[in-house]
Amino acid sequence: MSSVVEPGIVPVRPTPVAARRSVSMGDVARLAGVSAQTVSRVANGAANVDAATREKVLNAMRELGYRPNSAARSLKRGAFHSIGVIVFALSTYGSSRTLDGLAQAASAAGYSLTLMPVEGSNTPDNVNRAFAALAEQAVDGVIIEIEAHRMDEVEIVIPEWMPVVVIASRERSDRPAIDADQATGARLVMEHLFELGHTRIAHVAGPADAYSAIQRELGWHGALEARGLEPAQMVRGDWTPESGYEIGCRLAARPDELPTAIFAANDQMALGLMRALHEHGVDVPSRVSVAGFDDMPESANFWPPLTTIRQDFTGLGVRSVATLLDEMSRPHPRPGFEVVPVELVVRASTARALF
Amino acid sequence: MSSVVEPGIVPVRPTPVAARRSVSMGDVARLAGVSAQTVSRVANGAANVDAATREKVLNAMRELGYRPNSAARSLKRGAFHSIGVIVFALSTYGSSRTLDGLAQAASAAGYSLTLMPVEGSNTPDNVNRAFAALAEQAVDGVIIEIEAHRMDEVEIVIPEWMPVVVIASRERSDRPAIDADQATGARLVMEHLFELGHTRIAHVAGPADAYSAIQRELGWHGALEARGLEPAQMVRGDWTPESGYEIGCRLAARPDELPTAIFAANDQMALGLMRALHEHGVDVPSRVSVAGFDDMPESANFWPPLTTIRQDFTGLGVRSVATLLDEMSRPHPRPGFEVVPVELVVRASTARALF
DNA sequence: TCGAAAAATGTTTACGCAAACATTGCGTGA
DNA sequence: TCACGCAATGTTTGCGTAAACATTTTTCGA
16 A cells, blocks of 8 residues: 655745845846737747847847746746656666666757656555655656566556656556557567577576566467477566576576577676576577567677667657657547567577477 | 757647646635735745744645645746756766766755756767757756867857866866866776886777777876886777687787787676676686776676776765855856875785786 | 728736734633 | 744745747638
8 A cells, every 4th residue: 555645845945045035037127128918929929029129029039138037938838848757767777878878858849858757666655755846846757667577557656637657567548558569579589589490498487577578478388388399498687697596506506407509688687697608508599599679779799799679768858758748739648559569580599499 | 060059949838738737825824814925935944034923824735735846946936946967968877876876966056956968979060969958947057078079169069158077078168177087097907007017008098089088098198108018008998898709809810919918998897808708718817807997887797896996986076066156156167176085905916927 | 081990008906815914802810 | 912933834936848829921712
């Protein structure tokens, strides 16, 4: 059960600086010898302003170094032109790339991004706290990217008036969600391995509470099932290269049970896995093929270069922003699930199965 | 010469949504049977409110789902409780980790982060544009992180009233700057290699327009000079693993000129470099030692695990935010240069020189 | 040349909040 | 008992902007 977040009780510390008073429209108007409204019109590019007047006002603006006050503007217009982003951590490759995509897309649409990191772990409580903080911030909508397997309506309370788009987590029926096509990605990897003649294919999965981890795992399992093959080992890591390394050591410790191919749920774990295999004298790919998921910039230069799934993080960002803008334009949420295509990148870490 | 950015002429597109009118203090006050001012006092945690009254108001807030309007609050108080961040790209490991550190620190201090990506390349023009956009956004101060070698006063115009902290770029005398201790990092790597008996040490440098690239390069050169050693090859890459790979291929093509150790300016290039060496049958570290800079999460699982410099990105973020808050509290900028310590991490990619 | 329409510009007002000042009511000590 | 002080609460005001409406000036056809 999640605790109730008190509405707006947090005491805001007083501004330390003696607010350096800035230039207002009135100042510009006085200097230009016009009314404040005319200044406003010039500032907003209204058409019905005489060219000479506009020039006068622009000069006054320059002279005084006028900058529109976005707080006043937002107050008046009821919109902030800013998108809030709730992220769990930027430490993983995928999340920072996605954020980059979001930033580009938002900037192109004339919006800025307000970051709201989830503190500690991504428990519903902490996410709700981030939401509360963001609700009081100046945002017109929110994009949630917390890699959570479950985003249950009961646990994570989204204010109904707030336009929201969810990334990398589908389990909500009330809001639109977007994600890379995890299922297809996993299937592409498996089909590639099948074509190379592999039948004993293990899986190094991600944490059970990560949505994408579950999707990839299901993809692995489903592909085997569809061919009537017995699933080989399935071991769960935590996305880090270290967990991949440990799992690799454990697998290599029993050479007789070693599969001919391993599908790791991300590139980092694949990297650790390959190091473990190297250390144990298991050659990749001649003895064991390894495939990953993400296509980090490093993956092409792993040893050996890694076969993996390339995700279109920029596309994901663009689609998310577009969907959020659409959400903001309609009175009610339009739930749905949108998928961004992925691509198989074949490199040297996978090879034909020997036996 | 940099173009002048027009003040606030960009037409702001009208809000598409029929602004969902939200609950104001007046609404709460009416329901609770008190004045709006009392609601304000409760919302801001003022002490002089009767317990019973406070409870009444809190109940009314909950019932109506009241959220403070931050635009009005900012307008009234002249502060936004938000920090702007100008980043060039989040695609590199260091920049996204630093951003993560900034986000944590800002959040802890009660500030949110407003992201302003620099579009295209990080030319002074584009940076100025980002600044102009940010100046109109609702921020109390700005942290600049654009990895620029030069941040000349003439080219990048920082509004004098705006509190600013610069990361990873020192060449300004008018604002405080913070960076990881690049020079010491480079020295630590070199001393480590010297201890292993290396004297022919090449350097794979970063792009000439990156401040940290220059610092590391100077560190490499200076350490050699201090020992009276002849610098071996110096080749410039662009931070990417691919550039490291290409350089590695070029180096390996002339085995007779091959140095006994290579210091790469970041881990990614070191990775590409090592792949090239593997492919050309040059063993790391027995034939050539390789060291990097950054300590990415992957580096411990490269093959071989990479000796490198660990940067304290979180510390960098914390220090930057603290310095910015300090800047915000004083009427005039306090220029200075602060350095965050780094740490040498010795792994398997470096070994005693054979000859 | 006149008058109506259109264009340019000005005036009023309200957005939601909180500082500053004003008022009420209550308890305390002489 | 009353005057005083102080805590609790109310009223007024203005932050900078832009919508709505009002007024002035210009344009142009008959």
